[in-house]
Every structure is written in structure tokens, then in C-alpha cells.
Amino acid sequence: MKAVRKMDHGIGFVSCVDIPEPQIVRPDDIKIKVEYCGICGTDDHIVNHGLEPPRAPLPVPVTLGHEFSGTVVEVGPAVKNIKVGDRVTTGGLTGFCGRCYACIAGSIGGCATAKSIGYETDGAMAEYIVHEEPYTFKLPDNMSFEEGALIEPSAVACHAALEMTHISPTDTVIVMGAGPIGLLVMQFAKLTGAKVFVVDVSASKGKLELAKQLGADGVFENDTQNVVMEVLKMTGGRGVNVTFDCTSNPTCIDQAILMTCFGGQVTMVGTPGPEGYQLKRMLISFMKEQKLQNAFAHRVSTWPKAIRLIAEGKIKVAPLVSHKFKFEDCEKAFSFRDPMKIKVLMEP
Numbered sequence: 001m002k003a004v005r006k007m008d009h010g011i012g013f014v015s016c017v018d019i020p021e022p023q024i025v026r027p028d029d030i031k032i033k034v035e036y037c038g039i040c041g042t043d044d045h046i047v048n049h050g051l052e053p054p055r056a057p058l059p060v061p062v063t064l065g066h067e068f069s070g071t072v073v074e075v076g077p078a079v080k081n082i083k084v085g086d087r088v089t090t091g092g093l094t095g096f097c098g099r100c101y102a103c104i105a106g107s108i109g110g111c112a113t114a115k116s117i118g119y120e121t122d123g124a125m126a127e128y129i130v131h132e133e134p135y136t137f138k139l140p141d142n143m144s145f146e147e148g149a150l151i152e153p154s155a156v157a158c159h160a161a162l163e164m165t166h167i168s169p170t171d172t173v174i175v176m177g178a179g180p181i182g183l184l185v186m187q188f189a190k191l192t193g194a195k196v197f198v199v200d201v202s203a204s205k206g207k208l209e210l211a212k213q214l215g216a217d218g219v220f221e222n223d224t225q226n227v228v229m230e231v232l233k234m235t236g237g238r239g240v241n242v243t244f245d246c247t248s249n250p251t252c253i254d255q256a257i258l259m260t261c262f263g264g265q266v267t268m269v270g271t272p273g274p275e276g277y278q279l280k281r282m283l284i285s286f287m288k289e290q291k292l293q294n295a296f297a298h299r300v301s302t303w304p305k306a307i308r309l310i311a312e313g314k315i316k317v318a319p320l321v322s323h324k325f326k327f328e329d330c331e332k333a334f335s336f337r338d339p340m341k342i343k344v345l346m347e348p
């Protein structure tokens, strides 16, 4: 079968190669024919910045991808709730023990044996993937495969906006970054009834325009405007209640601290690079007694919420799909530049 793989450590080394189809091994395994697999910021970091997992080196060659949708073609003998023909996606973690505290608490990412697909073990940018039943979710009938491939980033945004951050209907919220996660966090934050504004640079005008179409109350350009001053002016000098950083750029996080009010929340959704970063405005954050918090990935419980809200049309994911590429064109898919590049989907 065809698979998009990272062939070696370092920058680049992505190719579409022929590898054997994965087979059902564990009794609760299901085999899925992949329809679409999105390119995540993590995939981009792996290919274009040589990102390595924190626990062990990248197991090269490794098949990339964790944001996918597909159709079940085979199930193991112990599989109970999934049948051949079901349209599904998975939680992106495999090999979890199901018994440790993290697993029982629904934070499978904390399980010592769990591995992230497409990063610590083979992923979904392939014609087929085998995954265990317990962390597999059915797509509602009215959800397309394209939308199904965007459930994972939606779950990330849902976890950040509705589970890790407390937003009230009278709050004002800033989202830094109009990429796929920023546009999704904005939509989830809007569901609380708060006013939500999105910040990006003028080169991303098209994405900021899309943010408005998707419900943002307003946008700011971080190069043509003094965003901190504008936001303080807008809030009578007080600052906003909540800021989400969806950029992982320390300058943006420092701006978030300056724009957020006394006692407010700054939620970091962007993944820091391996070298980390230093924040210049920590003293100000400290003196404002802000809650600086991280929102990483999702919990098991996040998935049904994200799926339901997409199916109900309250979270719009289809407009985020900006480009589609065949597996064979993976090098181009990982390297092209376009100011309207939002979510790139790969298809076999």
C-alpha cells in the first residue's frame, strides 16, 4: 500500500513509498481504509523542523498523520461496537494499557505505554491503518469524510476552550493566530456567548476574513496595528478576560499577558518547539495574578463533544479545508506556501 513516511531524522526526508498493509494483531483491533488525513502543525514540525518525540527518537521510517477519517474493512474477534462498513476516526493514541490511572481518568496521553500515531508509531497517512476499538469514534451520518478528518483538531480546540478555560457569556476573548486551531478555538469560545476577536498578521488577511465569516466579533492585524494598545482601548484599559495563544510564538504570548486583565486567563494551545522559550512579561503576569495554563491535545471525553457540535453545525470545519493533495504529491504538500493555507488534507 501507499504511505507517506518520514524516512530519516532531520529536516525533509518525506516520501510516498510502498509498504505492506498492516494486519489485525490484537483481538480488539480494527482495520480502517483511510479516506483523508490532514497535515497537522505537528506533522509540519516533524518534516520541516526535524521535531523528535520527547520520550524516544523518531522511529524512522515512520508513517505520518493522526487527523484522519476512514471506513472499517475488518474487525478483530473481540470487537463489539464497531462493524465493517462503519465510518470512523480514532483518538490518535495506540498501545494504551487501559488500567493505569491516566487511562481510567480518560487522559490516555499520560499512559506510559501509549504512543501517538504518526509520531511515535505508524500513523494514518496510508491506505490502511490498524487501531484498537476502545479509542475509535463513529462519524455521524451527516458528517463527510473531509469533516471527519477535522475532528481531531476540533477536539484540541474544544479541550482548550470548553474544558481547560472558563469563559462566561460576558467575557471578552482574544485568539492569537488564525490557523486551523485558532479558527476552531474562536468558534468553540463563541459558543459560550462571549465576544471573541482574532489576531494575525496582515499577510493572513484572507484567514482573518474567514474568521469573521465564521463568527468572530472582530479581527486585528498584528503588524499594521498596535494590537495591545487597541485591545486595552477596546476594554477601557482593563484588558480582556481570556487570551488563547495558538501561535507558540513567545512574542505573541507576551502580548497576550499585556492584553489580559488582572486575574484573567492565558491559555497556551500552540506547541512549543524543542528549545522552548522565555517570556519577557512574566513579572507582569505574576503581578496581575493571571492564570497561565496549557491545553494539550484532548481527553477521551472531548471527542463526543467535538463530534456532536460539528454534526449540529455549531462548529464549521469544512471551510478550513484549503488544499487537497494525493499521497504521491506529499513533498509539495509539505513545502508549498500560500497565504490561504489553512488545513491541507492528504488523500490516497
Ligand SMILES: [Zn+2]
Pocket: 040, 041, 042, 066, 067, 152, 153
Ligand atoms: Zn493534530
Ligand SMILES: [Zn+2]
Pocket: 096, 097, 098, 099, 100, 101, 102, 103, 111, 112, 113
Ligand atoms: Zn494506561
